[in-house]
Amino acid sequence: MTHAAQLEAIFAALRGTEGPLLPILHEIQRAFGCVDPAAEAAIAQELNLSRAEVHGVVSFYHDFTAARDPRPTIELCRAEACQARGVEALVPAAEEAAGTRVNLKTVYCLGLCSAGPAARVGERVYARLDATALVKLVQSV
Amino acid sequence: MTVVRISDDAAAQACGADEVAAAFAAAGATVERVSSWGMHWLEPLVEINGIGFGPASAADVEAILAGSCDKRIGLIAEHPFIARQQRLTFARAGKTRPLNLDDYAANGGWAGLIRARLLSPAALIGEVIQSGLRGRGGAGFPAGIKWQTVANAPGTQKYVVCNADEGDSGTFADRMLMEGDPFQLLEGMAIAAHAAGASRGYIYVRSEYPHAIAKLNAAIALAAQHLSPFEIEVRVGAGAYICGEETAMLNSIEGKRGEVRAKPPLPALAGLFGQPTVVNNVLTFAAIPHILLEGGASLYDSHGIARSKGTMPIQLAGNIKRGGLYETGFGITLGELIHDIGGGTASGRPVKAAQVGGPLGAYLGPDQFAIPFDYEAYAAADALIGHGGIVVFDDSANMAQLARFAMRFCAVESCGKCTPCRIGSTRGAELIDRICGSGSAGPDAVTALPQMHNTPGQPRSREDDLQLLEDLCETMKFGSLCALGGFTPYPVLSALKHWPEDFDR
Numbered sequence: 001m002t003h004a005a006q007l008e009a010i011f012a013a014l015r016g017t018e019g020p021l022l023p024i025l026h027e028i029q030r031a032f033g034c035v036d037p038a039a040e041a042a043i044a045q046e047l048n049l050s051r052a053e054v055h056g057v058v059s060f061y062h063d064f065t066a067a068r069d070p071r072p073t074i075e076l077c078r079a080e081a082c083q084a085r086g087v088e089a090l091v092p093a094a095e096e097a098a099g100t101r102v103n104l105k106t107v108y109c110l111g112l113c114s115a116g117p118a119a120r121v122g123e124r125v126y127a128r129l130d131a132t133a134l135v136k137l138v139q140s141v
Numbered sequence: 142m143t144v145v146r147i148s149d150d151a152a153a154q155a156c157g158a159d160e161v162a163a164a165f166a167a168a169g170a171t172v173e174r175v176s177s178w179g180m181h182w183l184e185p186l187v188e189i190n191g192i193g194f195g196p197a198s199a200a201d202v203e204a205i206l207a208g209s210c211d212k213r214i215g216l217i218a219e220h221p222f223i224a225r226q227q228r229l230t231f232a233r234a235g236k237t238r239p240l241n242l243d244d245y246a247a248n249g250g251w252a253g254l255i256r257a258r259l260l261s262p263a264a265l266i267g268e269v270i271q272s273g274l275r276g277r278g279g280a281g282f283p284a285g286i287k288w289q290t291v292a293n294a295p296g297t298q299k300y301v302v303c304n305a306d307e308g309d310s311g312t313f314a315d316r317m318l319m320e321g322d323p324f325q326l327l328e329g330m331a332i333a334a335h336a337a338g339a340s341r342g343y344i345y346v347r348s349e350y351p352h353a354i355a356k357l358n359a360a361i362a363l364a365a366q367h368l369s370p371f372e373i374e375v376r377v378g379a380g381a382y383i384c385g386e387e388t389a390m391l392n393s394i395e396g397k398r399g400e401v402r403a404k405p406p407l408p409a410l411a412g413l414f415g416q417p418t419v420v421n422n423v424l425t426f427a428a429i430p431h432i433l434l435e436g437g438a439s440l441y442d443s444h445g446i447a448r449s450k451g452t453m454p455i456q457l458a459g460n461i462k463r464g465g466l467y468e469t470g471f472g473i474t475l476g477e478l479i480h481d482i483g484g485g486t487a488s489g490r491p492v493k494a495a496q497v498g499g500p501l502g503a504y505l506g507p508d509q510f511a512i513p514f515d516y517e518a519y520a521a522a523d524a525l526i527g528h529g530g531i532v533v534f535d536d537s538a539n540m541a542q543l544a545r546f547a548m549r550f551c552a553v554e555s556c557g558k559c560t561p562c563r564i565g566s567t568r569g570a571e572l573i574d575r576i577c578g579s580g581s582a583g584p585d586a587v588t589a590l591p592q593m594h595n596t597p598g599q600p601r602s603r604e605d606d607l608q609l610l611e612d613l614c615e616t617m618k619f620g621s622l623c624a625l626g627g628f629t630p631y632p633v634l635s636a637l638k639h640w641p642e643d644f645d646r
Contacts, residue, residue, distance in 0.1 A: 018341075018414065021396030026348075026377055047396075060398040060556075062380030063348055075349075079310030079550075080496055080543065081532045084459035085487070108382060108500075108550065110349055111313040112152050113532065114181040114457060114464025123351045127155035 006031055007039065011046045021047060021057055025064055033068035072141040073103040075120045076134075081113035090117060093131045097138040104138065143170045143206065146188040149239070150177035150320050151352045152313070157198060158185035164199035168206060176321025178235030179466030180222055182487075183214065188235075193217040222482065227444060228468045229431050229452050230424060233322050240359050245324045251367055253430030253437070257332040262292050265336045269429070272438040273450025278304055278387075278422030279498065279527040279624070281449075281516045284429075287419060290409040291337040294417035299339040301330050301371075301419045302394070302412070303426055305346040305353070306378050306385035309499025311458040311530030315423035317466055318454075319346070319353035322427070323360035327368060329426030332433055334371040337419050342373040345390050348380055382554035386623045387420045389556060400556045401623040422528070424454055444470035449515040459496075459532035460486045476510035479533055490535035494640070496543075498527025500550050501628035503635035504540065525631065540640035545573040547632040551625060561617045562626025569617070569633065572610045576603060576644050607644075610637070 001009070010027045014020045024043060028035050035058050044051045058064045076094065078087050098104040112118035115127035119134065121141055129137070145165045147158050162172045165187075180186060183195030187205060193214045194205050204210035214220060217235065228234065237244035245251070257265050270285030291299060303326065307315040318326060330342050346354050357375050361368075381399045383389045388402035391413050412418025428451065432441050441451045449471035455478060457464045462484035475495060479485065486492055494504045503524035505512070512518050519526050534543075551566035588596045601609070614630035621627040637644060 019394050019396040022376065022379060022393060026379070057396065057398050060381065060400075061378075064379060080500060080546070081311045081459040081530075083543075083546070084532055084534045084538065107349060107380075108554075109308055109310045109312075110151075111307060111316040112155050113311045113313055113459065113530070114461070115152055115156060115184065116459075118155060120349070125151050125155040125352075127152065 003032075003038075004042075007042050021049075021054070025058060025061075029064050033070075034065045036066060036068075069103055071101060071103045073105055073121070074098070074138060074141060075105045075107040075110070077108070077110045077112070077116060077118045077120075078106045079108040079113075081109070082116035082118060085116040087117035087129075090129065090131050090134050094134050094138055097135045102138055102141060143189060144173060145170045146173045146175045147185060148177035148235070148321075149174035150184075150317060151350075152181050152317075153177055153184040153186070154352070156181075156184045156196065160199045161185045161187065161197050161202065164202040165206075168202055170206065173238060176234050176237060176239050177317060177466075178217060178223060179231065179317065180217075180220070180463070181465040182463050186217070188217055191216050191218065193220070222463060222465070222467070225482070226468050227452050227470050229441065229444075230318070230325075230427050230454055231322075231466060231468050232431070233325070234317070234466070237322065239321050239323060239356055240363060242324070242363055245322075249434075250324055250430075251328060253433035254328045254331050254367070256435065257433045258335055262336045262338065265332070265433070266292060268438040269336070269432060272432040272441040273445070273448075274425065274428055274432060274441065275449070275516065276421055277424035277428070277453070277528065278385075279525070281526070284421060284425050287409055287421070288333060288336045290407070291339075291417045291419050294410050296417045298341070298414075299337055299417045299419075300413045301333045301337060301339045301342040302391065302421075303330055303342065303344040303423060304385065304387060304390055304420060305344050305350075305423045306390060307350075307423070307528070308347060308382040308385045309501075309528050309530055311496065311532035312456050312499060312528045313458070314454040314456050314466060314529065316350055316353050318423055318427050319350070320356050323356050324364055325427050325430055326357075326423055327360060327364050327373060329429035330373060331368045331371045332429050333419050333421065333426060337417070339419065340371060342371060343376050343394055343413070344373060345376045345378060345384070345394060347378040347384075381556075382550075383556045383623075383625055386625065389623070391418070391420070398556070400558045401625075403622060424528075428452075446470075446472035446513060446515055448517060453514065453526070453529050455514070456528075456530045457483045457533075458530060460488055460535050461531075461533040462487050471515050472513045474511050474513055475505060475531070476507075478514075478531060479510065483533065486533060486535040488535050488537075490537065492533060493536045493538050494534045494540065494636075496532045496534070496632065497530070498525040499530055500547060501525070501624060501631060502527050502530075503631040504534075504543065504639065505635070506639045523631065523635065525628065540636040540643040541573060541577050542643075544633045544636040544644075545570050545577075547629055547636075548573060551629040555625060559620070559622040559626060561620040562622070562629075565613055565617045565621075565626065566629060569610065569613055569629075572606055572613065573633075573644075576606050576610065607637075
C-alpha cells in the first residue's frame with residue numbers, strides 16, 4: 001500500500017468520530033513511526049484545518065515525533081517515586097549501555113510506583129530494576 | 142485439579158507474574174488471572190484455596206504445589222494489610238477475573254445501575270449528595286452537586302467524561318481499578334449518565350497505560366448490553382501531564398492542544414464540545430455503584446471524618462517496605478500509614494519525608510505525621526491530599542534537588558498558556574540552582590544592559606534570592622490558571638521550610 005493509500009485508510013476508518021484528530025495522529029504515528037510535514041498537510045486537508053493548527057497539536061504532545069527514529073526505545077521512569085527508590089543511580093550505567101544504539105527515554109510515571117525503578121518497552125513493563133537488570137534490559141532490546 | 146490465582150495487573154506482570162503463571166500451567170495447574178489484591182511487595186502473589194505465596198518466581202512453583210514453599214503468607218483475606226482495610230471501591234480486588242461478566246455479576250456487579258435506573262435523576266443525585274462523596278481526582282468537589290448542575294443545564298447533548306489521565310507520580314489506584322475491575326468504572330459512568338441525562342461518555346486514558354486501555358476496550362464491548370443506551374469510548378492521551386487538568390483534557394478529546402481553559406464557564410455548563418459535561422475521576426465513578434445500593438449512601442457517609450466522607454484508596458509508594466493499595470476511611474494518620482502499615486522504608490533507613498498528592502503535593506516531615514488524612518486538615522497544613530498517593534523518601538533524599546525537580550517538572554509539562562507557570566517554573570529552577578550555589582552569581586548579561594537601570598547594581602545576596610523564590614511562588618500560586626503552576630509552590634516551599642539545611646551550598 002502506498003503512503004497516500006495508507007493515510008486514506010486511516011482517515012476513512014475514523015470518519016464520523018467526534019474530535020478525530022488525536023486518534024488519527026496515534027494511528028499515523030503507529031503506522032509510520034512519525035507524523036511528518038507531509039502527513040500534517042494531508043490531515044489538514046482531511047479535517048479542513050490549517051496546517052498550522054495541525055502542527056500546533058502534533059508538536060504539543062510528547063508522543064508524536066516529526067521524524068522516524070529506527071532505534072529500539074526504552075522508557076525509564078524518573079519521577080519522584082522511582083527517584084525515592086534510587087533510579088538516578090542507575091542512569092549512568094543505562095546510558096552507557098544504550099550508547100547511540102538504543103533510545104533511552106525519560107517518562108514521568110508508569111504507575112508502578114510501589115515497585116520502582118520501572119521501565120517500559122512497547123507493551124511490556126519491568127519493575128524492581130537494579131543496575132544489572134536495567135543494563136541487561138537495555139542490551140536485550 | 143489445583144486452581145491457582147495470579148494477578149494480571151501491570152505491576153504483577155512487571156514483577157514477573159506471566160512467567161510464574163506459565164510455569165504453573167506447565168506443571169498441570171489451572172491458572173486463573175485475577176485482579177491484584179494491592180500488596181505489591183508480594184507480587185507476583187500466588188493464591189491457592191485462599192492461601193497466598195509471594196513474591197513467587199517460576200523457580201518456586203514446584204515447592205508451592207508440594208506445600209513446602211517458605212513464601213507462604215497464610216490466608217490472604219486475613220493478612221493484616223488486607224484485614225485492616227475498609228474496601229468499598231476495591232471490594233472485588235484480588236477476587237474476580239477483570240473481564241469475566243459472570244464473576245462481576247456474582248460479586249454484586251450491576252446492582253447499583255439497575256437500582257439507579259429505577260430512580261428519578263433527582264432522587265439519584267440526592268443519594269449521591271447524601272453519601273458525601275467528593276471528587277477523588279484531587280480538588281474534592283462534591284460529586285452530587287456537580288451532577289445536579291449538569292442535570293439542570295439546558296442542552297440536548299450532554300456528556301460524561303472520565304478523567305483517567307493519572308499522571309501523578311506515586312499514584313496507581315486508577316490504573317489498578319481500570320485493569321482489575323473495569324466494569325465497575327463503566328457502571329459508575331452509566332449511573333452518572335442517567336443522573337445527568339447524557340447519552341455519550343468518554344474515558345481519557347494516558348498512553349503510558351497500555352494494559353488499562355486494552356482492558357477498557359474489551360470491557361466496553363462485553364458490557365455494551367448492560368450500558369445501553371449509554372455509549373462509552375476510550376480516548377488515548379499522548380504523553381502530556383497537563384491533560385489531567387479537566388479543561389485541558391476536554392480540549393485534547395476535541396483534538397486540540399491540551400491547553401487549559403479559563404473558568405468560568407464551568408465544564409458542567411459548557412464542557413466537551415461546549416456542551417454540559419460531567420467530568421470525574423476514575424475513583425469517583427468507581428465509588429458510585431456501591432453508593433447506589435440500598436442503604437449504600439448512608440453506609441458510605443458513615444466512614445470518614447468531618448467533611449471528608451467515605452473511603453479513600455490510598456497508594457503507598459516510593460521507598461516503602463510494604464507498598465501497595467490501602468483503602469480506608471478518612472482520618473488515618475500519615476504515621477500509621479507509613480510505619481504501621483507500610484513498615485517504614487524499603488531501604489531500612491529512617492524516613493526523611495513523604496510527598497502526599499503527587500508532584501504538586503507538599504513534602505511532609507516526620508513531625509507532621511500525626512495530621513489526619515482529611516481534605517481540610519491537609520489544606521490547613523499547606524498540603525494537599527490530591528489523588529491519595531504517598532511517596533516516601535529516606536534520609537538520603539536531597540530536598541533542594543526535589544524542590545528543583547518540582548520546578549523543572551512544571552517547566553517541562555506546562556501547557557504554556559499562562560505566564561506564571563510557563564516562565565515562573567524556569568526562573569524558579571534557576572533560582573534554586575543559585576541558592577544552592579551551582580547557578581551563576583552576579584549580574585547576568587541582561588541585568589548589565591543600560592536600560593536595566595532600576596536593578597540594584599550589585600549581585601543579589603542569598604537572602605535576596607530566598608525572598609525572590611518565595612515571591613515567585615506566591616505569584617505562581619495565585620496567578621496561574623490551573624493547579625500545575627498553582628500547586629508547584631507546595632513541594633518547593635515545604636522543602637524550603639522544613640529542610641533549609643539542604644539548600645545550603
